[in-house]
Amino acid sequence: MTHITTPVTVITGFLGSGKTTLVNRILRELHGQRVAVIENEFGAVGVDAEFLVTEGDETVIQLVNGCLCCTVRGDLARALNTLSESSEIQGFVFDRVLIETTGIADPGPIIQTFLAETAILTRFHLDGVVTLIDSVHAFSQLDKIENRAQVAYADRLLLTKCDLATPSQLEAISGRLAEMNPRAELLSVDLHNAPVADVLNLLFDAHGYSFDYVPPEELKQLKGRRPAADLSFRPVAPRHTNDIVSCIFESNVPLDLERLNVFFDMAQQRYGSRLWRYKGIVWAEHQRPRLVVQGVQNLLQITGGTIWRAFEPRHTLLVFIGQAIDPGWIKAGLRRCEVISESASKG
Numbered sequence: 001m002t003h004i005t006t007p008v009t010v011i012t013g014f015l016g017s018g019k020t021t022l023v024n025r026i027l028r029e030l031h032g033q034r035v036a037v038i039e040n041e042f043g044a045v046g047v048d049a050e051f052l053v054t055e056g057d058e059t060v061i062q063l064v065n066g067c068l069c070c071t072v073r074g075d076l077a078r079a080l081n082t083l084s085e086s087s088e089i090q091g092f093v094f095d096r097v098l099i100e101t102t103g104i105a106d107p108g109p110i111i112q113t114f115l116a117e118t119a120i121l122t123r124f125h126l127d128g129v130v131t132l133i134d135s136v137h138a139f140s141q142l143d144k145i146e147n148r149a150q151v152a153y154a155d156r157l158l159l160t161k162c163d164l165a166t167p168s169q170l171e172a173i174s175g176r177l178a179e180m181n182p183r184a185e186l187l188s189v190d191l192h193n194a195p196v197a198d199v200l201n202l203l204f205d206a207h208g209y210s211f212d213y214v215p216p217e218e219l220k221q222l223k224g225r226r227p228a229a230d231l232s233f234r235p236v237a238p239r240h241t242n243d244i245v246s247c248i249f250e251s252n253v254p255l256d257l258e259r260l261n262v263f264f265d266m267a268q269q270r271y272g273s274r275l276w277r278y279k280g281i282v283w284a285e286h287q288r289p290r291l292v293v294q295g296v297q298n299l300l301q302i303t304g305g306t307i308w309r310a311f312e313p314r315h316t317l318l319v320f321i322g323q324a325i326d327p328g329w330i331k332a333g334l335r336r337c338e339v340i341s342e343s344a345s346k347g
């Protein structure tokens with residue numbers, strides 16, 4: 001697939017989950033793609049740098065200004081500008097950009113950069129967030145709120161060290177992760193032995209932020225995980241996920257856009273940075289295209305996607321993942337946005 005803008009993949013993950021191993025393989029081994037890596041080290045600038053290598057066409061840029069959370073937007077936008085300027089001067093384009101964070105960095109501000117710094121969007125787009133999870137130690141690591149947030153932000157969850165985990169360990173952790181983030185794809189890998197081409201495929205083309213986001217697999221996946229009798233809304237097994245709540249809203253009537261905007265404002269005020277990720281598609285009254293919703297904490301982007309086709313059943317599907325968010329409150333707020341026709345309301 002050709003991209004007008006360069007796809008960017010954010011790699012995040014638990015401590016020791018294999019981020020450096022993965023990035024080093026992509027930098028060292030032949031795979032035919034021109035990949036640039038932007039990496040940040042929280043608190044320990046330089047430690048990983050010793051292990052990172054620059055070879056051939058690949059480029060590594062380090063964000064050395066400390067915590068990515070504080071300085072990310074400016075630094076990241078500058079780093080991306082530097083990349084595109086240097087590649088222009090040298091007369092080539094990067095096929096892919098990887099942004100590597102450490103196990104304790106919050107990927108939220110990185111994602112927000114792609115929603116807020118619109119100048120970079122002429123040259124780059126966020127393809128997705130891939131969260132690496134050590135399949136052997138994942139359960140104990142999920143005690144940390146930062147790790148749970150990383151699961152919530154993921155478009156893809158990549159279970160590493162599957163060569164060391166037992167089938168029952170893999171099954172148990174897969175089940176728990178699916179409950180925490182029902183919209184993420186779940187894949188597993190042995191980072192030492194998988195061919196590098198396969199490793200690249202595990203990272204790329206997640207389409208987590210595509211403006212023409214039509215999520216057929218996601219829809220299938222979501223529906224497959226829920227009882228057919230209750231498609232409307234459901235918090236996913238909160239007892240397993242500590243305070244992480246993942247919930248899905250679905251509607252088959254159009255929503256009023258103005259009321260929907262008010263609802264999102266209220267949700268952002270109520271939950272602030274606890275509303276980690278919300279996304280989906282909306283059937284809005286008087287709008288020919290489906291609307292694509294991309295939200296990260298207090299940053300929301302609603303854009304027009306593809307036009308509804310004549311034969312296509314129109315619907316709204318929104319997924320929310322956050323810390324201690326109230327599905328009942330979200331459900332009631334979104335139901336109030338529904339435009340119920342007069343005949344339907346009389347009936």
Ligand SMILES: Nc1nc2c(ncn2[C@@H]2O[C@H](COP(=O)(O)OP(=O)(O)OP(=O)(O)O)[C@@H](O)[C@H]2O)c(=O)[nH]1
Nearest residue numbers: 015016017018019020021103160161189190191192
């Ligand atoms: N057997 C096996 N070992 C792995 C795999 N992935 C990573 N490792 C090993 O796990 C250890 C930690 O890997 P790193 O790549 O340093 O992990 P990291 O996420 O960069 O670690 P931090 O930067 O400290 O968070 C290393 O010894 C790797 O060789 C895997 O899939 N299988």
